[in-house]
Each structure stands twice: as C-alpha cells, then as structure tokens.
Amino acid sequence: MENQEFILGYQWSPETKKYNGEYRFPKNKDKDEIYMPPFTTLVKPPETEKEFAAYWNGNEWVIDLNPNLVSDHPPIDNYELLMPDFIEYLKENDLWTEEDEIKRQEALDNIERRRIEKEEEQEEQERNRDYLEILKGIRNEFLMQSDWTQLPDVQLSEEQKESWRIYRQQLRDLPENVEDPKPLVLDINHPDWPVAPS
Numbered sequence: 001m002e003n004q005e006f007i008l009g010y011q012w013s014p015e016t017k018k019y020n021g022e023y024r025f026p027k028n029k030d031k032d033e034i035y036m037p038p039f040t041t042l043v044k045p046p047e048t049e050k051e052f053a054a055y056w057n058g059n060e061w062v063i064d065l066n067p068n069l070v071s072d073h074p075p076i077d078n079y080e081l082l083m084p085d086f087i088e089y090l091k092e093n094d095l096w097t098e099e100d101e102i103k104r105q106e107a108l109d110n111i112e113r114r115r116i117e118k119e120e121e122q123e124e125q126e127r128n129r130d131y132l133e134i135l136k137g138i139r140n141e142f143l144m145q146s147d148w149t150q151l152p153d154v155q156l157s158e159e160q161k162e163s164w165r166i167y168r169q170q171l172r173d174l175p176e177n178v179e180d181p182k183p184l185v186l187d188i189n190h191p192d193w194p195v196a197p198s
Contacts (some may be wrong), residue, residue: 079107170194
C-alpha cells in the first residue's frame with residue numbers, strides 16, 4: 001500500500017450540504033475514471049470567515065451563514081428568566097424578533113399579574129386576620145354574658161344547663177369553624193352565629 005496513490009476530495013453533509021472536511025480516497029490505477037465516494041467533490045471549497053460556511057449546491061460551493069455560530073432564533077425556554085444583558089446581546093446581533101418582544105412582554109405582564117394577585121391575597125388574608133380578632137372579641141363578650149348559666153346555684157334545669165353548655169362550646173369553636181369572619185362581624189344576627197337558648 002506504500003505506492004498507493006490517493007486523491008484529495010472534499011465532502012459535504014447529505015442533510016445540510018455543509019462542507020465536512022477533506023477526504024483522501026485511493027486512485028484506481030487500472031481505470032481512467034475516478035471512483036468518487038458519495039457526497040464528495042474534487043472542487044476545493046473557498047475559505048470563509050468563522051460566521052460563514054461553505055455549502056455544496058450540486059455544482060459548486062456557495063457561502064452562507066454558519067448555523068453553528070449564528071442562529072435566526074436562539075432557543076428560549078422561558079421568557080420570564082431572560083436577563084436584560086442577554087436580551088441586549090440578542091438585539092445587538094439581530095437575533096431578537098418582534099415575536100420575542102411580544103412573548104417577553106407577555107411574560108412580564110404575567111409576572112406583574114401574579115405579583116398583584118399575591119399582594120391582593122396577602123391583603124385579604126390580613127383583613128381576615130383583623131376580622132377574626134374582632135370576631136373573637138364579640139364571641140368572648142357572648143361567653144361572658146352567659147357565664148351565669150354555669151354557676152352551681154343557678155336556677156336552671158339540667159336540660160337548660162346542657163343547652164347553654166352546648167351553646168357556649170359552639171361559641172368557643174366558632175373562630176376555627178368559620179371560613180369568612182367578616183359577615184359575622186358586620187352582622188351579629190348572621191345565621192352562622194350560634195343561637196342562645198331561650
């Protein structure tokens with residue numbers, strides 16, 4: 001194989017037509033024609049700058065942008081997480097499209113909407129906590145007003161005492177059982193208030 005002659009060819013990708021590199025293949029001394037490996041040409045591709053690449057169009061090499069270095073649209077998984085510096089880089093390199101701008105604004109709008117919703121939820125929770133404290137104060141007042149029913153010498157039947165005991169227990173349980181204390185605070189005749197025995 002030491003005396004074997006080789007021919008220098010230039011290969012391209014069958015998928016992208018992009019130049020893949022040099023390829024040395026043996027020359028057939030017994031025949032005049034050259035056996036050409038698939039996707040190979042004897043035409044040397046031109047030299048290119050790093051952001052460009054050579055592509056074989058079937059007859060000659062053409063120069064176009066190198067997709068490994070320049071992309072029409074970089075993959076963006078989450079527009080909310082984009083840093084301003086990266087967005088500036090994309091804009092400076094003409095990689096930021098109008099669609100990107102719309103999606104970015106939608107992402108920012110979603111962030112702002114969630115922020116407002118969270119603030120409103122926290123404010124609502126805070127108001128509920130305030131109403132709950134007021135509710136407990138009213139509840140305590142009702143308990144004090146019915147303390148007399150539990151005195152040992154009170155003139156009530158056992159059945160009446162039991163009714164009052166149940167009512168007072170319902171008052172104690174009320175703050176934990178009520179979902180929204182506001183209506184009960186604003187209306188002491190609200191149907192969710194336990195009803196005192198007659």
